[in-house]
Amino acid sequence: MSNPAPNPTPARYWINGRLVAEEDAVIPVTDHGLLYGDGVFEGIRFYHRRAFRLAAHLRRLSDSARAIGLDLPCQRQELVKAVEEIIAAFPEEEGYLRLMLTRGSGPMGLDPAGCSRPNLILIATRLEMVHPELRRDGIRLVIAATRRLPPDGLDPRIKSLNYLNHILARMEAGRAGADEAVLLNAQGRLAEASAENLFLVRDGQLATPRPADGALAGITRDLVLELAAELNIPAREAPLTPYDLYTADECFLSGTGAELIPVREVDGRPLRPCPVFSTLAGAFQQHVRREINSEEQES
Numbered sequence: 001m002s003n004p005a006p007n008p009t010p011a012r013y014w015i016n017g018r019l020v021a022e023e024d025a026v027i028p029v030t031d032h033g034l035l036y037g038d039g040v041f042e043g044i045r046f047y048h049r050r051a052f053r054l055a056a057h058l059r060r061l062s063d064s065a066r067a068i069g070l071d072l073p074c075q076r077q078e079l080v081k082a083v084e085e086i087i088a089a090f091p092e093e094e095g096y097l098r099l100m101l102t103r104g105s106g107p108m109g110l111d112p113a114g115c116s117r118p119n120l121i122l123i124a125t126r127l128e129m130v131h132p133e134l135r136r137d138g139i140r141l142v143i144a145a146t147r148r149l150p151p152d153g154l155d156p157r158i159k160s161l162n163y164l165n166h167i168l169a170r171m172e173a174g175r176a177g178a179d180e181a182v183l184l185n186a187q188g189r190l191a192e193a194s195a196e197n198l199f200l201v202r203d204g205q206l207a208t209p210r211p212a213d214g215a216l217a218g219i220t221r222d223l224v225l226e227l228a229a230e231l232n233i234p235a236r237e238a239p240l241t242p243y244d245l246y247t248a249d250e251c252f253l254s255g256t257g258a259e260l261i262p263v264r265e266v267d268g269r270p271l272r273p274c275p276v277f278s279t280l281a282g283a284f285q286q287h288v289r290r291e292i293n294s295e296e297q298e299s
């Protein structure tokens, strides 16, 4: 879905303990993150110079790292300081952070035993992931032939540096003239979009695929479920099929980069107007500001 506009705001880089200039933001080609996609990452938004739901992102990063047997090279508090430092150095109040932890440099071969130490990398950048017109009118989805990896192959809760099947799905969307792809799991159930979670609305009720069916436990997804509970919109995690998507009244995506994005078409089938989406998208924007402000006052 990303269709980035030219990005005039220079990014900021932080590697292994310090801010570095763009030309110094390099890691060795022997890093297993590059050689094998061996590492984990997070994408985090900041608003008003405050990282949104940082604790949840750091927890997911630490869980992903533990799940692949990778030790964080520093304490949590140092990570928080690094995030604060790079946000302070960024020229704008709002932006996007990419936090990456790689296995580090090592000899050729899959065995990470010889890797020296993990590389911890932060990038702060502006992110215009979705064109404003698409944000207003909705995006077009296709269901990709490329499937989500089965959880018994790679647990979908691990946010690993290897997104190849998601990239292949996104390429399918591009070839079909659509904006984003939905991946099914090996059983043919809806899992998620290439970099967002999926929500359907039918008869005023919200449904979203289960992590057991291949959905990442998205932090924005959690917030949508919290908001639905506050607004008395019935919501459930459920096994869902393409039929549910084709016959939904509304569909939208959620993600840190995308925030909430309405869908106007799936595989050529138009979706109807979206009152539930509008309510939730309004509540989402309000909630983000409120949560950021309340943290500011607490500190």
Ligand code: PMP
Pocket (backbone or CB within 6 Å): 043, 166, 192, 193, 194, 195, 196, 197, 215, 216, 217, 218, 219, 220, 221, 254, 255, 256, 257
């Ligand atoms: N699924 C995938 C595969 C993703 O990469 C993302 C983006 N992190 C999401 C869902 C949405 O998760 P979150 O709301 O935590 O950004």
